[in-house]
Structures are given as C-alpha cells and as structure tokens.
Amino acid sequence: MKSWLVIGQYLPGNSFIHRLDPRTKLIIIFSFVCVLFFANHWTGYLLFTTFTIVSIVLSKVSVPFLLKGITPVWFFIVLTFFLHILITKEGEILWELGWFQVYEAGLQRSIEISWRLLILVVFTSLLTLTTAPMEITDALESLLGPLKRWNLPIHELALMMSISLRFIPTLMDETERISKAQASRGVDLKSGTLKDRMYAFIPLLIPLFIGAFKRAEDLATAMEVRGYQGGEGRTKLRALQFSNLDIIAAIGYVIVLILFIYIRQ
Amino acid sequence: MEITFKEVSYTYYPNTPYEKKALHNVSFHIPSGAFVVIVGATGSGKSTLLQHMNGLLQPSSGKVSIGDYQLPITSKKVSLKELRKRVGIAFQFPEHQLFDETVREDILFGPKNFGIPEKDMEHRLQEVIHLVGLDEELIERSPFELSGGQMRKVAIAGVLASKPDVLVLDEPTAGLDPISRVEMMELFSSLHRLENITTILVTHHMEDALKYADYMIVLSNGRIHSKGKPVDIFNNQDALKEVQLLLPESIDMFHKLNQTFDLNLSYRGQSPFDLAKEIISSLGEDSS
Amino acid sequence: MIKFQDVSFRYRDTDAWVIDSLNLTIKENQKVAIIGKNGSGKSTIAKLISGLLLHELGHIYVENDQLTPENLLDIRKKIGMVFQNPENQFVGMTVKEDIAFGLENRGVKREVMLEKIVDILEQVSMLEYIDREPQHLSGGQKQRIAIASAMVLEPKILILDEATSMLDPVGRKEMMSLVETLHNRKPFTLLMITHELNEAILADRIIVIEKGKVVLDGTPRELFTHHNHALDELGFPAPYTIQLAKGLEKNGFSLEPFPLDQEELISALWKLHLKR
Structure with a gap:
C-alpha cells in the first residue's frame, strides 16, 4: 500500500524516453554525466541545458513533479553554491560584507558547479522516473555481462537486486505493522531523549530482521522447488531489445557530443 | 470501558493520487463489558477500524470516544500511552512482534512501558502465563526457540499483562490447529466473563461469532452493512451473500433443512444431537 | 506414485524422531489429505518427498525412482509445491514474471514461455492480472498464482503445504475448488497438508499423522463412519454436518451411505422422509 513512497518513484508511461531500451538510457546518462564535467564555457552549458530540457519534454514527466522529486537534493545544490563562493578568491570583488567577500570568479564558478549538479540530478531522476527498477537491473546485468568472464557473480548480483526490489513494499508494510504493534505495547518513538529513542528502535528492528530471515528462507525454498540452480542455462522472459528509437536517441546524443567538441575548440 | 464511534471517516494519504477512503461515516456503540465481533471481507476496513480504538489512527472526521478518552485528541494533557495501557490490541500473527531475550522480558515489556511498579511484575507474569x-519452564527461554503455537501464547500474554479494560483481537486464531483454536477462544471467553473485559474480536470464523459474541458488526467497503445479534444477522442469509461472507455451517444447515422439508427449526445454540431429535420429531409430525 | 518405506527423520542426532518409521503408499492421481496437529510432522513429509529435507533411514520412492541426493534435482522436476505464506513464494516483480521463473530455470524458450503463461493464467482465471504486482493482489489471488507457477511446469505431483492456512474462508473455498477443477481437467497426484478437516473431506483419502506416525488412514467416509471418535480424540472434531448425521444415527436413523456434506445429508433425510 505504501509502495508509492519508495525512492526512485517510477512513473509508468509511454513516452519516447520510457520506450528506450534501459541500456541506451544507462549508457547515455553515464557518459553524459562524465562529459558534463568538461564544460568550460557558457555555450557548453547552454547546449547541455537544452539537451536536458529536450529530454524532459520527450519524457512527458511534469516539471513540478520532477522538481518535487529532487527536493532533498536542493540543500546540497545550495550548499555547493555557497561553498564555492566562500573558497574561491579570484578576480574582482563584486560585493563585500565584513569578512565576507564575493569575487567575480567565485560567483561564476559557483553558478557553473551548482548548475552542473542540477543537470546531473535532473538527469538521473529522469532515469528512475522513466525506467522500472527491474529494467535498470536487467540493463546492468546485460552491460556488466562481460565481467562474468572474470568470475564476477553478475547474474547473482542482479538477482539479489531484483529480489530486494520485489520485497521493498512487503518490508515497508511489515515495518508499519510491527511499529504499530509495539506502539500498542507502549513504545514511543516520538518523544524522550535521543538515547530513549534509540532503545525504542530495538523492538522494531529485531522482529523486522527475524521476519526478513524467515522470508528469505521461505523464498529460497520456493525458488529451489521451482528448479533454480543459478544463471547457467537459464532463459529470460524479460528480453531487452534495441529498437529504432534507440538509434534515434543515439544519433541525437552523438550530435550533442559533436557540437560540444566543436564548441570547446 | 464503553466505546462510541460517531460518524467516523478515515482517509489514507489524503490529497495525493493514492488517496483511499477506508471508513465512511461509521457509527456504533459498544457498551462496557460487551463481547463484540466485527466481520467483513478482506479490505472492508476492519483493520482501520481497530486501529482507532487505541489511537494508532485518528479519525479524519467524526469522533471516537473510548471511556473518558476522545479522538481526535484535542487536549495536550491526554496521553495516548494512557489510552494504550487500557486498550490492549493483539494484531494478526502477534508472534511477529516478539523481540526480547527471554519470554519473561517479552511478556513484561508492555507493563514496563506503561510504568507498572516493579513489585507487581512477577505476580502479573505468573498470572498471565497460567x-x-x-x-x-519456558519463561527463561528465548521466545524464538518456541513452537509457533507457544509464541502466539507469549504474544497474547504480553498484551494481557498490562491488564487492559478493553481487549481488541484481530484474528487471534489464524493458522492455529482446531484444538489450539478452541483453547484460545475459550481463554478469551472466560476472560470476558470473569474479568468483565470488553472484548472486540475480528474473525473470519462465523462459528465463533455465533458462539461467543453478544453483538456483531458487519463491515463492507468501509461502511457498516449491518449490526445486531449474530443469530439475527445470520438468519438474513441473502444480506450476507452480498458482502461475501459465508454462513456458519450450523445456521446454513438449519436454513437448508427448513427450506427442503418446509420445517420451522430455529437455532438456539442446541447441540447437533439435540437438533437431530428435533428433526426426527418434526419430520415425524409432518408425515402423520 | 509416492512410496515411503520405513522412513525416519530428525533434525539433529540428539533430537527425537520427527518422522518415525513411516510407511505409506500414495497411488498415481490420488487426492490425499494429510492432517495432523501443529508439530505432528505432517509438513516434514512434504519436505522429505521433495528432498528439501533428507531422510535419515528408510527409502522414499517418487514415480518408481528412489530418492537419493544425486537424483534429487530430477525428482524435484516431477513435483510442484505451494507453501503457506502467499507473500514469501512470490519471486517475480509481476504475475507474469513469477510464473516465468520456473520456466526460465528450465531454459524454456521465450515465445513458448509466453504461450504457457497465458494458458495457465486462463486455467486459474487470473489472466486479467498478468501484469499485476504482488502488492496489488489479495492473499487468495497470490496463492492462485503460486498454483499456476507450480502447474505451469506440469508436475506429476502437486503438494499443497498448508497452502490455505493464511487465507480467509472465501479464499480457501476458491482455492480448493480451483485445485479440484485442475485435477478434473488433467489428473495429477495431489497431496494436501492441512489441519482443516473441511478441506480434507474433499480428498479421496485422509491420512492422520501424530508424532511422525500414521495413526488413521482411509477414505473420508470410512473415517467418519468408523473412526469418528478417534478423530475427535486426535484433535479433529467432525464438522457440524457430520455431527448432525451422527446425532441422527444415535437417534435410530441409519443413513446409507454415511453423508459427508449438506447435500448428501439432505438427500439421505429426503429418502427417509419419503419412506415414512
């Protein structure tokens, strides 16, 4: 019932971005985040901002919803802004109040860095808003697949991730149930000293852990009975498939990259 | 303690896309010392209703009064803790709330939180385990070493140890075998009779509703569908079908017999043996 | 076919036997209910058949093959199991994915998989839920999916290990009638582990387990006609209808055959009524 509280908040939809293969999205976002740090001129920022805005429009995610989703990160963006104003002491002094001075370069850098951070956050939340957690898992499994050669347990990690995702709503319900049961036995998580409150968590945590172990055990049995023996020889129902949309997205992204390189020169 | 719900509504996640109205204008009165059964299909709002009885949830609109306590709480002086001490709730599968190192500690966890003096503890422990x-022998063991049935008993003992005036039970016999089920229901019944505890039971076992309750509330889609004596409600069998509840096997049998043989048998809690006698005599009269 | 020959099992060497020289033969396509109180060892039997627990003494045969640690995986392919907690056996993110899990493990091709999933969901009347997530299903619906997930692998034996014990009465009834329908459509050996006598009556045969041994074994009719008292003593009081039938017998009515449900009781009474 509380599953809507889960971080990532996937918004089912049918937009261009939603329909892209998750691998395309992961590769573009990952490389874009790296490229972002090479921006050194306002034209570069303008290009990236445009790219971001186009992506948002294509995803059909409402802007207020997107901004609301990144509320917790605002604090960091603002903090970064002031931090850079404080520590950069180059160029002309624009403004002064006692020991507090704002330099030209400081202001410029602050704006650049917080802007970068904002684009980064918006982009990653665009990924989680338009891609089901399972798709991300599948994409990671597929992209990291080559690492299996070095005996890295990629399939197992992906399976663990997907099972954790599967059980998040269950465990949230359970947390609520147990905390209500303990509240009925007089536990008060909301008042008292910090120490009291820490102690009050024990009656919540222990049943939660025990419940989770029991679930894990049951689940392992259920999986074993249905013939699970690891990734070898397994087929998959969810198949990732590149489509024309992915080619379009890739071409669009490459054009942005070429423009960027051109601007930098 | 008497309990009164006056036009209580409750909405989960108000003003979000996930808004869900779980209770609609629910009103009823439970007199002190009554044994009340609440029935309804899964998702009918039973659990939401129960959580109002010790202030785990507070009504979105309407009023709940439990003895001297009023929900929603308007005065700062009234603490929920005090209310929770007097209203004990055993949730479904209460053994999932066990956590302490020993059975003793776990049972006395509630009383400790509610500030029961140390000198009374041992007495209470002895009382509830009996x-x-x-x-x-089990009291110094870890609750997690016990069997499922024993764990259930420890959890129930933990609720009883605070000596509540009102006992709220959410399917306390779920998953128990028939004998343990009867034992547990007999325990609640005798507590109710001897200690005059107001008992509110949510159950899917219609036979238990029929056997133990003086009053029954039927919930459907967050509204009160009907309330009254269990026998009267069960006799109106068509009404129960629309809320997806099954009749107790005994009452069902009465209806079928009456219909098929055009008889006038009525359920008064008689044993199957006595009913057999009645059937024979009425069938006999019929043919003479 | 399942056969237990002097099978014993305990968790640790120092513990008492949970299953104590058990002998049992279950014929192909038979519907068998195993009942017993909590802790009687009834669930252990299910886990021994599927090799989730390994027996210490004796022999277990499944479909004529003796169960050994070596062929355990092959034997398991013949068995489908549904467990108690609906939540804890739902592996996939959605209904479709959960049913696919077993098929994926067997390396079934994707296209075949999709066909099979649709087919089995139709059989359990859950096709409209194909893309649902478990948190949006009721307990009863999750158990139907668990049955579908087991049956899609076409096992010879289906074991329901207290599979209805966490459901409400309507959910239970629906689940039992689903199993009945599936069995009528295409028979398989059915083993229901339960403590609900009402469900056990639907089987061809009821086996009562107490302290790891078989204490009663027979058709429901045999048990209620001849061993009613013993059942009662073992902690399984007869359902109301059967108590009423017993009451009629004690009052000098002989009911032939002994009725097991309301319909049978009414028709038996009807015959007597006409005779008078």
Whole structure:
C-alpha cells in the first residue's frame, strides 16, 4: 500500500524516453554525466541545458513533479553554491560584507558547479522516473555481462537486486505493522531523549530482521522447488531489445557530443 | 470501558493520487463489558477500524470516544500511552512482534512501558502465563526457540499483562490447529466473563461469532452493512451473500433443512444431537 | 506414485524422531489429505518427498525412482509445491514474471514461455492480472498464482503445504475448488497438508499423522463412519454436518451411505422422509 513512497518513484508511461531500451538510457546518462564535467564555457552549458530540457519534454514527466522529486537534493545544490563562493578568491570583488567577500570568479564558478549538479540530478531522476527498477537491473546485468568472464557473480548480483526490489513494499508494510504493534505495547518513538529513542528502535528492528530471515528462507525454498540452480542455462522472459528509437536517441546524443567538441575548440 | 464511534471517516494519504477512503461515516456503540465481533471481507476496513480504538489512527472526521478518552485528541494533557495501557490490541500473527531475550522480558515489556511498579511484575507474569497455558519452564527461554503455537501464547500474554479494560483481537486464531483454536477462544471467553473485559474480536470464523459474541458488526467497503445479534444477522442469509461472507455451517444447515422439508427449526445454540431429535420429531409430525 | 518405506527423520542426532518409521503408499492421481496437529510432522513429509529435507533411514520412492541426493534435482522436476505464506513464494516483480521463473530455470524458450503463461493464467482465471504486482493482489489471488507457477511446469505431483492456512474462508473455498477443477481437467497426484478437516473431506483419502506416525488412514467416509471418535480424540472434531448425521444415527436413523456434506445429508433425510 505504501509502495508509492519508495525512492526512485517510477512513473509508468509511454513516452519516447520510457520506450528506450534501459541500456541506451544507462549508457547515455553515464557518459553524459562524465562529459558534463568538461564544460568550460557558457555555450557548453547552454547546449547541455537544452539537451536536458529536450529530454524532459520527450519524457512527458511534469516539471513540478520532477522538481518535487529532487527536493532533498536542493540543500546540497545550495550548499555547493555557497561553498564555492566562500573558497574561491579570484578576480574582482563584486560585493563585500565584513569578512565576507564575493569575487567575480567565485560567483561564476559557483553558478557553473551548482548548475552542473542540477543537470546531473535532473538527469538521473529522469532515469528512475522513466525506467522500472527491474529494467535498470536487467540493463546492468546485460552491460556488466562481460565481467562474468572474470568470475564476477553478475547474474547473482542482479538477482539479489531484483529480489530486494520485489520485497521493498512487503518490508515497508511489515515495518508499519510491527511499529504499530509495539506502539500498542507502549513504545514511543516520538518523544524522550535521543538515547530513549534509540532503545525504542530495538523492538522494531529485531522482529523486522527475524521476519526478513524467515522470508528469505521461505523464498529460497520456493525458488529451489521451482528448479533454480543459478544463471547457467537459464532463459529470460524479460528480453531487452534495441529498437529504432534507440538509434534515434543515439544519433541525437552523438550530435550533442559533436557540437560540444566543436564548441570547446 | 464503553466505546462510541460517531460518524467516523478515515482517509489514507489524503490529497495525493493514492488517496483511499477506508471508513465512511461509521457509527456504533459498544457498551462496557460487551463481547463484540466485527466481520467483513478482506479490505472492508476492519483493520482501520481497530486501529482507532487505541489511537494508532485518528479519525479524519467524526469522533471516537473510548471511556473518558476522545479522538481526535484535542487536549495536550491526554496521553495516548494512557489510552494504550487500557486498550490492549493483539494484531494478526502477534508472534511477529516478539523481540526480547527471554519470554519473561517479552511478556513484561508492555507493563514496563506503561510504568507498572516493579513489585507487581512477577505476580502479573505468573498470572498471565497460567491464563494462556504456558509452561512455567519456558519463561527463561528465548521466545524464538518456541513452537509457533507457544509464541502466539507469549504474544497474547504480553498484551494481557498490562491488564487492559478493553481487549481488541484481530484474528487471534489464524493458522492455529482446531484444538489450539478452541483453547484460545475459550481463554478469551472466560476472560470476558470473569474479568468483565470488553472484548472486540475480528474473525473470519462465523462459528465463533455465533458462539461467543453478544453483538456483531458487519463491515463492507468501509461502511457498516449491518449490526445486531449474530443469530439475527445470520438468519438474513441473502444480506450476507452480498458482502461475501459465508454462513456458519450450523445456521446454513438449519436454513437448508427448513427450506427442503418446509420445517420451522430455529437455532438456539442446541447441540447437533439435540437438533437431530428435533428433526426426527418434526419430520415425524409432518408425515402423520 | 509416492512410496515411503520405513522412513525416519530428525533434525539433529540428539533430537527425537520427527518422522518415525513411516510407511505409506500414495497411488498415481490420488487426492490425499494429510492432517495432523501443529508439530505432528505432517509438513516434514512434504519436505522429505521433495528432498528439501533428507531422510535419515528408510527409502522414499517418487514415480518408481528412489530418492537419493544425486537424483534429487530430477525428482524435484516431477513435483510442484505451494507453501503457506502467499507473500514469501512470490519471486517475480509481476504475475507474469513469477510464473516465468520456473520456466526460465528450465531454459524454456521465450515465445513458448509466453504461450504457457497465458494458458495457465486462463486455467486459474487470473489472466486479467498478468501484469499485476504482488502488492496489488489479495492473499487468495497470490496463492492462485503460486498454483499456476507450480502447474505451469506440469508436475506429476502437486503438494499443497498448508497452502490455505493464511487465507480467509472465501479464499480457501476458491482455492480448493480451483485445485479440484485442475485435477478434473488433467489428473495429477495431489497431496494436501492441512489441519482443516473441511478441506480434507474433499480428498479421496485422509491420512492422520501424530508424532511422525500414521495413526488413521482411509477414505473420508470410512473415517467418519468408523473412526469418528478417534478423530475427535486426535484433535479433529467432525464438522457440524457430520455431527448432525451422527446425532441422527444415535437417534435410530441409519443413513446409507454415511453423508459427508449438506447435500448428501439432505438427500439421505429426503429418502427417509419419503419412506415414512
């Protein structure tokens, strides 16, 4: 019932971005985040901002919803802004109040860095808003697949991730149930000293852990009975498939990259 | 303690896309010392209703009064803790709330939180373990070493140890075998009779509703569908079908017999043996 | 076919036997209910058949093959199991994915998989839920999916290990009638582990387990006609209808055959009524 509280908040939809293969999205976002740090001129920022805005429009995610989703990160963006104003002491002094001075370069850098951070956050939340957690898992499994050669347990990690995702709503319900049961036995998580409150968590945590172990055990049995023996020889129902949309997205992204390189020169 | 709900509504996640109205204008009165059964299909709002009884949830609109306590709480002086001490709730599968190192500690966890003096503790512990029928040898063991049935008893003992005036039970016998089920229901019934505890039971076992309750509330889609004596409600069988509830096997049998043989048998809690006698005599009259 | 020959099992060497020289033969396509109180060892039997627990003494045969640690995986392919907690056996993110899990493990091709999933969901009347997530299903619906997930692998034996014990009465009834329908459509050996006598009556045969041994074994009719008292003593009081039938017998009515449900009781009474 509380599953809507889960971080990532996937918004089912049918937009261009939603329909892209998750691998395309992961590769573009990952490389874009790296490229972002090479921006050194306002034209570069303008290009990236445009790219971001186009992506948002294509995803059909409402802007207020997107901004609301990144509320917790605002604090960091603002903090970064002031931090850079404080520590950069180059160029002309624009403004002064006692020991507090704002330099030209400081202001410029602050704006650049917080802007970068904002684009980064918006982009990653665009990924989680338009891609089901399972798709991300599948994409990671597929992209990291080559690492299996070095005996890295990629399939197992992906399976663990997907099972954790599967059980998040269950465990949230359970947390609520147990905390209500303990509240009925007089536990008060909301008042008292910090120490009291820490102690009050024990009656919540222990049943939660025990419940989770029991679930894990049951689940392992259920999986074993249905013939699970690891990734070898397994087929998959969810198949990732590149489509024309992915080619379009890739071409669009490459054009942005070429423009960027051109601007930098 | 008497309990009164006056036009209580409750909405989960108001003003979000996930808004869900779980209770609609629910009103009823439970007199002190009554044994009330609440029935309804899964998702009918039973659990939401129960959580109002010790202030885990507060009504979105309407008023709940439990003895002297009023929800929503308007005065700062009234603490929920005090209310929770007097209204004990055993949730479904209460053994999932066990956590302490020993059975003793776990049972006394509630009383400790509610500030029961240390000198009374041992007495209470002894009292409740005998009530629920737990072996005295088990009290120093870890609750997690016990069988499922014993864990259930420990959890129930933990609720009883605070000596509540009102006992709220959410399917306390779920998953128990028939004998343990009867034992547990007999325990609640005798507590109700001897200690005059107001008992509110949510159950899917219609036979239990029929056998133990003086009053029954039927919930459907967050509204009160009907309330009254269990026998009267069960006799109106068509009404129960629309809320997806099954009749107790005994009452169902009465209806079928009456219909098929055009008889006038009525359920008064008679044993199957006595009913057999009645059937024979009425069938006999019929043919003479 | 399942056969237990002097099978014993305990968790640790120092513990008492949970299953104590058990002998049992279950014929192909038979519907068998195993009942017993909590802790009687009834669930252990299910886990021994599927090799989730390994027996210490004796022999277990499944479909004529003796169960050994070596062929355990092959034997398991013949068995489908549904467990108690609906939540804890739902592996996939959605209904479709959960049913696919077993098929994926067997390396079934994707296209075949999709066909099979649709087919089995139709059989359990859950096709409209194909893309649902478990948190949006009721307990009863999750158990139907668990049955579908087991049956899609076409096992010879289906074991329901207290599979209805966490459901409400309507959910239970629906689940039992689903199993009945599936069995009528295409028979398989059915083993229901339960403590609900009402469900056990639907089987061809009821086996009562107490302290790891078989204490009663027979058709429901045999048990209620001849061993009613013993059942009662073992902690399984007869359902109301059967108590009423017993009451009629004690009052000098002989009911032939002994009725097991309301319909049978009414028709038996009807015959007597006409005779008078």
